[in-house]
Amino acid sequence: MTNLAKLEFMALDITGKYYLSWVLDAEIHLNANNLDETIKEENKASTQDKAKAMIFLRHHIHEALKSEYLTIKDPLVLWTNLKERYDHQKTVILPRARYEWINLRLQDFKSISGYNSAMFRITSHLILWVKILLIRKCWKKHS
Template sequence: MSNLAKLEFVALDITGKNYLSWVLDVEIHLDSKGLGETIKEANEATPQDKAKAMIFLHHHLHEGLKNEYLTVKDPHILWSNLKERYDHQKTVILPRARYEWLNLRLQDFKYVSIYNSAMFKITSQLKLCGENITDAEMLEKTYSTFHANNIVLQTQYREKGFKKYSELISCLLVAEQNNELLMKNHESRPTGSTPFPEENVTTHNGKETKNRDYSSSSG
């Protein structure tokens, strides 16, 4: 257990389920230690740097993986072997992330903060798989999925001409806190088509009841 406390990030699981995020963590940490070249092809890293990189990589592997690759002493070879073994995770994660992006709608969330978390979770998964979502795409996704009852607000926010998604979300959060923005779930959405059922029932400090009252009074 003492070794677990020293991990700088979660070790690579033997199933490879966290491979994509693990790769990013490794690259960042190796670069910070001046060891980034050790995992690249045809690198000219010193034996000392390769040894340091191997110690770091081994420390962040599942015990089963350590045993399987016990005889590998070159960090680039180990890196390549792990890539061949687990890079297929993209074929699993990418279709799901694309589906969630396609079905992401602001109107399906009771709170802007929960929508924002879902947005970053999906776009991060897409980025890990090599697909970048631009600020313009995030802005359009948000504008176009306002609830139908908030079409006037949607127009007003569009006219503000935001260039960054973060700027729009900041305004929406302030508006929500001031009770100027009413978020409503789309009750008539077909069963099974909502990708985030958990978020729709989340409450924050009792605000769920308040939103229900607004919905009933406006509908």
């Protein structure tokens, strides 16, 4: 069965390939809908807000993940389980982005636009890493 409702952003794949991007998109969307408290420790979110957040999160994960986490009804528990499962990717992204940045050479590309595309992709990974570190720092202060 396919999702008939339009996704606000790409659903989290079973492999977790774009987990970090998914996390940032999900946090932004939950924040925009005043549901960001539902994924924080010791939150005071209402039952309705938790239900809305669960609907949103389940709508934006792969069908196989939905099946695996079928019995979970609390968005914080789902968020934590997904984090435990995929958060290790941060340790892969930074070293790979650093390596690619160091080895980025114009002569390896057929066009300037190809070079620019690679440069912006690598830069966005490095910026993503910095944002993740800042978010972690803020969460530790609030804990």
